[in-house]
Amino acid sequence: MIVETDRLRDLLVEFFELAPETALGDIVQERIAEWDSLAMVQLIVEIQNVFGVGFDVEEIEQLASYSQIRQALNRKGVKVSQ
Amino acid sequence: MSYLEQEQQKALRPLGTHAGREGRGHLDAVISRLPESARPAVMEAFGKAPTWAKVRRANAALEGADANLQGPEVVVHLLASFNLEPIEAALRLGLACIPCRPQMQVAPLNTIEQHLLDQCSGVYREHNLATVVLWRIEELLPEALLPYSSGGADAAKERMESLWQRIETACCAYREMGKSPLVVATFPAPQQMSGLMLNSQLVGGALNAVAELNCRLRELAASVTGLHIMDWNWWATREGAAAFDPMMEQMARQPLSLQGALSLGLFVARHVRPFLAPRRKVLVLDADNTLWGGILGEDGLWNVKLGHEFPGRIFLRIQREARELKNQGVLLALVSKSDEAEVRQAFRELPDMVLRWEDFASRRVNFNHKYESLRAMAEELGLGIDSFAVLDDSDHEREQIRMFHPEVLVINQRSDPLHMLQALQSTDAFDAYSLTGEDRARHGEYQLREARSGRGHGANLEEFLHALRLEATVERVEEGNEQRVLQMLSKTNQFNLTTRRHRLEEVKALMEKPGSIGLTLRLADKFGDQGIVGVLLTVPDEGHRLRIDSYLVSCRALGRGVEECLWAELVKQALKDGVQGIVGEYIPTAKNALAEKFYNKLGFVQLEQTPSVTRYLMEPLKPVDPPSWLARKDEQ
Numbered sequence: 001m002i003v004e005t006d007r008l009r010d011l012l013v014e015f016f017e018l019a020p021e022t023a024l025g026d027i028v029q030e031r032i033a034e035w036d037s038l039a040m041v042q043l044i045v046e047i048q049n050v051f052g053v054g055f056d057v058e059e060i061e062q063l064a065s066y067s068q069i070r071q072a073l074n075r076k077g078v079k080v081s082q
Numbered sequence: 083m084s085y086l087e088q089e090q091q092k093a094l095r096p097l098g099t100h101a102g103r104e105g106r107g108h109l110d111a112v113i114s115r116l117p118e119s120a121r122p123a124v125m126e127a128f129g130k131a132p133t134w135a136k137v138r139r140a141n142a143a144l145e146g147a148d149a150n151l152q153g154p155e156v157v158v159h160l161l162a163s164f165n166l167e168p169i170e171a172a173l174r175l176g177l178a179c180i181p182c183r184p185q186m187q188v189a190p191l192n193t194i195e196q197h198l199l200d201q202c203s204g205v206y207r208e209h210n211l212a213t214v215v216l217w218r219i220e221e222l223l224p225e226a227l228l229p230y231s232s233g234g235a236d237a238a239k240e241r242m243e244s245l246w247q248r249i250e251t252a253c254c255a256y257r258e259m260g261k262s263p264l265v266v267a268t269f270p271a272p273q274q275m276s277g278l279m280l281n282s283q284l285v286g287g288a289l290n291a292v293a294e295l296n297c298r299l300r301e302l303a304a305s306v307t308g309l310h311i312m313d314w315n316w317w318a319t320r321e322g323a324a325a326f327d328p329m330m331e332q333m334a335r336q337p338l339s340l341q342g343a344l345s346l347g348l349f350v351a352r353h354v355r356p357f358l359a360p361r362r363k364v365l366v367l368d369a370d371n372t373l374w375g376g377i378l379g380e381d382g383l384w385n386v387k388l389g390h391e392f393p394g395r396i397f398l399r400i401q402r403e404a405r406e407l408k409n410q411g412v413l414l415a416l417v418s419k420s421d422e423a424e425v426r427q428a429f430r431e432l433p434d435m436v437l438r439w440e441d442f443a444s445r446r447v448n449f450n451h452k453y454e455s456l457r458a459m460a461e462e463l464g465l466g467i468d469s470f471a472v473l474d475d476s477d478h479e480r481e482q483i484r485m486f487h488p489e490v491l492v493i494n495q496r497s498d499p500l501h502m503l504q505a506l507q508s509t510d511a512f513d514a515y516s517l518t519g520e521d522r523a524r525h526g527e528y529q530l531r532e533a534r535s536g537r538g539h540g541a542n543l544e545e546f547l548h549a550l551r552l553e554a555t556v557e558r559v560e561e562g563n564e565q566r567v568l569q570m571l572s573k574t575n576q577f578n579l580t581t582r583r584h585r586l587e588e589v590k591a592l593m594e595k596p597g598s599i600g601l602t603l604r605l606a607d608k609f610g611d612q613g614i615v616g617v618l619l620t621v622p623d624e625g626h627r628l629r630i631d632s633y634l635v636s637c638r639a640l641g642r643g644v645e646e647c648l649w650a651e652l653v654k655q656a657l658k659d660g661v662q663g664i665v666g667e668y669i670p671t672a673k674n675a676l677a678e679k680f681y682n683k684l685g686f687v688q689l690e691q692t693p694s695v696t697r698y699l700m701e702p703l704k705p706v707d708p709p710s711w712l713a714r715k716d717e718q
Contacts (some may be wrong), residue, residue, distance in 0.1 A: 011135075014133070014135050038167060038334075040333075040559070041333050041334040041336075042168060045133075045239055045330070045340050046134050046135065049133050049340065050131070050133065054329075055329075057329075060284050060329070060333070
């Protein structure tokens with residue numbers, strides 16, 4: 001079996017201190033209590049610094065789940081898994 | 083690339099790159115004070131690509147370290163006109179680097195006056211070490227950023243005066259009612275501002291408001307005891323745009339990038355530290371390649387670099403900074419491994435010398451180990467060695483001092499003169515809010531020092547030399563290294579038994595004699611390869627003997643066992659060749675007193691002595707063990 005490393009998933013798991021087996025579909029703002037507006041601010045800094053990208057205002061309003069963040073990164077040409 | 087991406091690119095630069103290499107130097111000094119177990123995590127957090135996760139890990143590593151090494155528990159209140167909450171972890175990390183266990187209290191956005199005027203606020207509690215205030219005109223005087231929409235010059239002046247009244251009232255009230263000191267930031271010039279040119283002309287504009295407020299703050303601090311200035315405006319100028327993040331400002335009412343927040347944490351820590359740690363009392367200076375460029379004993383008095391041309395002007399500036407510190411009440415001390423008469427002459431005769439021999443409260447110019455000299459100086463001055471800070475270009479000397487006296491602060495990390503100058507300028511070793519402020523030093527630092535003092539004691543010279551991971555490569559003199567051999571023959575003065583300045587043809591002729599042995603020694607240590615630092619040339623003499631023609635070791639490699647290692651190798655090869663004995667000569671010069679007793683030390687017998695030469699003999703030869711700390715790279 002090939003195990004995919006997923007840098008975005010790792011980042012989110014570490015950032016919110018999630019259980020490692022958390023399903024990707026569960027990494028959503030409304031299901032994570034710690035994901036408040038303060039965490040959101042820090043999370044954006046984290047993603048920008050780790051992946052070396054900058055988000056525009058419109059994009060920042062659409063970063064409320066693993067899949068949304070992944071899509072936003074993909075649009076910028078960033079591959080999150082290898 | 084969008085504007086925001088450009089901003090982001092700037093923000094991704096490592097901390098301190100825009101401020102030059104010295105920014106990093108200060109950080110190294112800060113980290114060196116932390117418990118060893120926490121250093122890697124802290125270095126990572128302050129490194130090239132900081133993230134909140136790294137900041138969190140660094141905080142955890144510090145909290146997990148030995149409690150005795152974490153430093154005293156310290157309460158600091160932070161008040162700001164903007165939202166500190168999102169960057170709290172970065173500020174906490176900075177404070178922990180004092181080092182201390184910070185109990186940081188962050189007040190809600192823009193409640194500065196409420197706290198300073200309310201005696202029930204935490205800032206008035208007994209154990210508050212200090213209250214730090216950060217403010218910006220963006221929040222307190224926003225109209226100044228839009229002068230053409232905010233009435234004329236009179237309205238601007240009125241607003242400015244009313245803001246100043248509030249500031250003055252709050253600061254004075256706090257100092258009258260409270261016990262702990264108040265550290266107020268200067269206002270930084272606004273980062274984002276339109277109409278730059280018009281604003282630059284206006285008396286009632288933002289830039290002038292910043293200058294005026296800062297000027298008044300300084301005047302106020304001069305007249306109110308316990309009120310101190312933290313020049314945040316200076317910090318913002320130096321850190322530049324990378325320290326700020328316009329998106330954060332909009333999203334979180336907090337203007338700083340993560341890099342900026344980390345740097346600000348260290349900056350705040352630096353301004354709180356004087357309430358905990360006494361300033362260092364003694365600046366110990368090396369001479370060669372520290373106060374002037376070059377080596378007095380080798381290059382000669384008139385060839386050392388000191389003056390108004392590059393690079394001599396860097397050394398001139400180092401001397402000026404040292405003199406300034408002296409005038410700020412810091413004692414200067416001179417520790418140099420050179421000839422005292424020569425150093426005195428340099429101070430007396432070099433025209434651009436800023437410092438005088440008399441400027442030094444204590445001097446040790448001799449060939450003793452510097453750690454011994456430091457100990458002797460501490461006794462002489464009646465001061466703890468923990469009040470010493472050292473500037474020395476030699477990696478070896480700095481490492482030795484660090485190992486024998488971990489409580490001594492080593493100011494510079496590298497030997498580059500510009501780095502040394504900048505390290506001296508940026509060190510926090512002599513920080514004080516006023517020149518009588520030393521008394522404020524509290525108990526905490528002493529306890530911390532006691533906890534530390536156990537380490538490093540018991541270190542002996544041999545352990546130190548082992549720790550340097552010295553490696554020697556001994557080779558025959560041959561075409562590939564002849565040039566270096568010649569250079570050493572012409573330059574080396576101090577450890578040079580005969581000071582014979584051979585030319586190339588003479589060296590070749592010596593080495594062509596059947597039975598002659600010529601050796602070079604190349605030295606490397608954990609700091610890098612030092613190149614060839616030792617030369618030993620011998621020629622056959624009557625009665626199956628060898629005569630040592632030249633025996634020299636570069637002064638920067640003395641005390642590492644280079645001369646003994648060469649000797650051991652010579653004996654080994656000579657025995658193989660069936661040599662019976664070895665003749666040595668010592669020819670005294672004005673500079674080589676250091677080597678006078680060397681043959682006695684090796685066990686030679688003195689044959690004869692005249693004023694111009696002393697002759698020695700070793701016969702029969704016995705194998706000698708080379709120094710144990712000097713690994714032979716060529717034999718591995």
